[in-house]
Amino acid sequence: MNVDLFDFDLPPERIALRPASPRDSARLLxxxxxxxxxxxxxxxxxxxRAGDLLVFNDTRVIPAQLEGRRGDAKIGATLHKREGPRRWRAFIRNAKRLRDGDRIDFGQGVTATAGDRAExxxxxxxxxxxxxxELLLERCGRMPLPPYIASxxxxxxxDADxxxxxxxxxxGAVAAPTxxxxxxxxxxAALDAAGIGHATLTLHVGAGTFLPVKAEDTDAHRMHAEWGRIDAATADHLNAVRAAGGRVIAVGTTSxxxxxxxxxxDDVIRPFEGDTSIFITPGYRFKGVDGLITNFHLPRSTLFMLVSALMGLERMQAAYAHAIADGYRFYSYGDGSLLLP
Structure with missing residues (x-):
């Protein structure tokens, strides 16, 4: 599909810079x-409804934004995916000053050596x-706020809370499941009292979630892989809820x-552990979820494509136009939506 179909104009004042207080006072479309x-x-x-199940992502954001030096050159790093016990993949600012084998000093006794550069x-x-x-990052890193807030x-x-x-x-996440x-x-507690349960899984959200879709057609876009896990007990729980007539409602696009x-x-959810780079666009048949709670997403983003796949592109275009006109707050610290096809 042409990526231009997922574009829309958002006034800058609609971008939330702080969350609602209290948190559950946020608006919900x-x-x-x-x-x-x-x-x-x-x-x-x-x-x-009683019998429904909300599924949350229990990943924790790490202080993955680092500032350091390679000799006299300033180097910024945003970690986005663990590749080993001591190895992380990172997006680099001032990358032209960095080569394989260079040592970066991030201060507080924290150093790292640059390895291979990916495509x-x-x-x-x-x-x-x-x-x-993780302990090193607590010393020298800071919370990696999304670029539309950090700018x-x-x-x-x-922000730490x-x-x-x-x-x-x-x-393990470098972006919150917002x-x-x-x-x-x-x-x-109120949801529990109403018979609405909850479960958790883990997907370590990467910085790739904020990268724009630069391709003109969705078929040409490559997603960044992220590591996730659903254990056997959780998979069984989700399947049992659906078998009993309840709905599995993901809280966030990561879940x-x-x-x-x-x-x-066969619409059966199985245990999973490993990387996923799933890319959901209109025409996709949903097999494991019956609804979604999510915030409002960037134009031309993979996440706006995902919600359009769930609800229909015209439906989401109209919904976003309503949200903009009615003063909803957008993006990570913004308001939410409940999407039930």
Whole structure:
């Protein structure tokens, strides 16, 4: 499909720079069949059915934004995928000053050696020492806010909490599964009381999620791989919910993409562990999920293509036009939507 079909104009003032407070006070655009309704995230217990299951991503964002020096050259690095115990793939700023074998000093006693450069321009970085890399990053790294926020204000202490979900448990993401940022313990308790369950899986979100689609046609776009895991007990739980007539509703596109990666053509979700580079565009048949809670996405992005595959392109174009006109807040710290085909 032509990528231009997924373009739209977004006024810059619609981009949220801070999350709603409290988190579940964020607005929620409900698309249910042909119905369009304005609500808030706190209304979810009354918008879903007893027996439904919300599936959250329990990945934890690491301080993956690094600033260092190679000799007299400033080098910026954004880690985006682990390749080994001490090796990470990273997008590099000032990459023209970096070569295979160069040593980068990130301060606080943290150094790394540049390895091979991939086709996408990213470098492998091998971190020196015996301490776990996560501990090194806590010393020298900072929270990797999305570029559409970082370009408007600096990262600060609030982001360390604001950019983690209440489910964050497994370190490894360099971007938050932002739909889950809206959830609070009080909202989960209300959902439990309404008979709406929840489960978790793990997908370590990479910085590739923010990369624009540069191809003119979706068939020419290559997705970055991300590592994920659904264990056997969780897969069995999801299948049992659907067999009993409940709906599996992914909270975030990361949860959805991992479930769909694990689902077979027989619509059975199986245990999964490894990389996924699934790319969902209109025409895709969903096999493992029945709905999605997600924020509002970038124009021409793979994520807007995904929601258009779920609900239909014209439906999502109209929904986004409504959200823009009605003052919804967009992107990672913005408002949410409940999409039920």
């Amino acid at each position: 409900v698309l249910r069949g042909d119905e369009t309704r304005d609500a808030t995230v706190a209304d979810l217990p009354g918008l879903l 996408d321009g990213s470098f492998a970085l091998d971190f020196a020492g015996d301490e776990p890399v 408007k204000r600096p990262t600060d202490a609030r 604001d950019y983690q979900t209440m489910f964050a448990d497994e370190p 739909a889950a940022l809206h959830f609070t313990p009080e909202l989960i 959805l993409r991992l479930i769909e990666s694990a689902a077979g053509e």
